[in-house]
Amino acid sequence: MLTSLAIANYRSILSVTIALGPLNLITGPNGSGKSNLYKALRLLAQTASGGVIHSLADEGGLHSTFWAGPEEITGAMRRGEAEIQGGPRKDVVRLKLGFASETFGYTISLGLPEPQQSAFCFDPEIKRECIFNGPYYRPASALVDRKGNVVKIRSGRQWEVVSQHVPSYDSMFDAHADPSAAAEVFHVREMIRSWRFYDHFRTDSDAPARKPQLGTRTPVLHHDGRDLAAALQTIIEIGDKEALDRAIEDAFPGCHLRIVTGNDGRFSIQFHQKGLLRPLTGAELSDGTLRFILWVAALLTPRPPALMVLNEPETSLHPDLLPALARLIGHACQHSQVWVISHANRLINALNQHPECHTIELEKVLGQTEVMGQDMLSTPTWYWPD
Template sequence: MITKITLENFFSFRHPTTIELNPDINILLGINGSGKSNFLKAIRLLYESIIGNGLEKVFLKEWSGFNAVANFHVEEQDHIKLSFEFDKSALQTISQQEGFQFHCNPIYELSLYKAGATGYYLSERLYSANVNPGQKDFIYMDMKNGRGVISTREEGSIKFQQYPQENKQIHFKQTEPVLRQISDPDRFYPLFTLKKALEELSSYYSFDTTLNSPIRQPSGYGTESKLLPDGQNLVTLLNNTKNHQAFHYDKIEEAIKKINPFFKGINFAFLGSKSYLVLREEHLAQTVSIEHISDGTLRYLLLLSILFNPKRGSLVCIDEPETGLHPDMINTVADAIKQASRKTQMIIATHSPLLLNSFDLDDVLIFEKNVYNETEVKSKSSDEFDGWIDDFLVGQAWLQGLIGGKRW
């Protein structure tokens, strides 16, 4: 879905840094503080700005605004810039042949400029870079502070419309991207195609599985087709998967049996509008309710509900999926990631050598800090090592300091 991301002045990314992504598996590797989470924040910002709760909420209220996010001295520069290049073929697949057909990979740029003590204004572009020398890029949108041009479809042809329009009540909120605010799929054809594709993005950073967490409480009715970022719809999602995606539900139960030989199945109980999840195990007179499922098993179940869900989305990010898991579970999770990557672009941040051992060196992106405390991202190929690196599993090579991403 996303072929490359370029970040500038965004948290630990200072100078323009381009990260090229594989269409299937991308494993982010590096020490704590190397920039992996900041890279995932860029993807989250894209989603929240266009589809989620809005740029203002995450940028100002959650991240504390410009000075907390920007990585530069004010006297040097005044903007944060994020650029995302999308695979044109993937966009067409996601839109199910109904969306705009981009002839080149579209690039969406979002820049934030400081305004006052805590404020900001936006610059936003959607364009396709022209590969022919001497020819200009094709612009679908070029907006700054709510003003600019957008390509629109009128009477079967593409025209460029200036905004805001005179004598018309079409105005865009200046603290949110225009791409978020467009709603007419016929008029804003290219923009709406990209916006539709971004609905297919899912990110998972941490799950609260403590005793009184919402995940362990009775679940209300829901229509979500994939796991929510906080996992609170786990019970509803699993029940829907059982009823409508039996093949994939069976895979979830098979994966649990791999790590628990006494596991017999998952049951769902209902009381009023609430549903409950319980596990059936051999030689136990009572079922094990979700309140008493072990922390590791619950985390494992959350991951399985993502990876074996055919409606998980076209891009899934997971931060440290190994957290709280027994090593036996990690191998199964790695296999599930591989299966999911056949149809979904996967971005996984990890510190687990065991998880790494299941993947190839070409799958890995290595995050390190340079002498100026700025994030740099590198990739390695077995060709760089004259073939001898093939004698090591990736996790082994990492632990021995052969590929970077370590302190020593």
């Protein structure tokens, strides 16, 4: 489980460090930075799959993701006694992302390259990566350290250089993930790769989830929900069928689901609704009903991830379904650490009743995303590598 997350110099986030629990609820007004926090976490996840540089390019390049305000917001600026203005920079500009967990922590620092005679002169470079033990980075707790092109691994009291030629556009996860030679790198990479993000279920009239699909065992629902029927059948056969039935009954009293298989091996959904003489097919379901069923398949996965992130799961759902969704999320956090980004009051209120819910309310002050009510004493201890 992640115990803290730190982000510096990313869009509206100048510097934020937050403590995490089993169920984390991220809320705040529109424009407060919820999406930026979500995108930063996704960007961090890309480091383990070799996609962090391309993800930054999709966002318009590293330069466009940097915090656009002054390097430091003074107390006089906050009180309105001084104008918001910048000055000569004291430090080089770096985008920094990091987390601590119950086992290992990880940080990455990205920056622009030195001026060079190359067409790729705006490509971000990975300047520093560290894997450490403990709740925050300390030189004494560092286990793996990458500076520029050089990667060192701690061996007892000594450091051993394992590579001097890691490309600046590759993470050390790409170059050193041999479990026998670099067990810490392998462990952290696999932990990050297990994170699961859901933010774009398709429920339009042409959505694959509405149509019969060739079925294979599907313990993990695809991020767009295309293999819904197979995922539900997998839960029925090797997962928690009783939890599935309870979730459907909780949201739609008197209703139940059935998965049917055609002679061609294609799976399809039948939704039996109280009062109707025949079941509804996937093509006949409303957007809200289909989306709730998609959340059932995602949250009751027989292969729970270390971290599951749900971005605005209330989309297209009737407010009356949100308490049932909250109970389903509460069930999922027994097996996975869960993040929920939401601004739906009814879902927020329902989740706050869960004993494990840790609410993080964001606000924007002078263009900067901050955690509401957080001060020096309540901010988790965090240090970035030099």
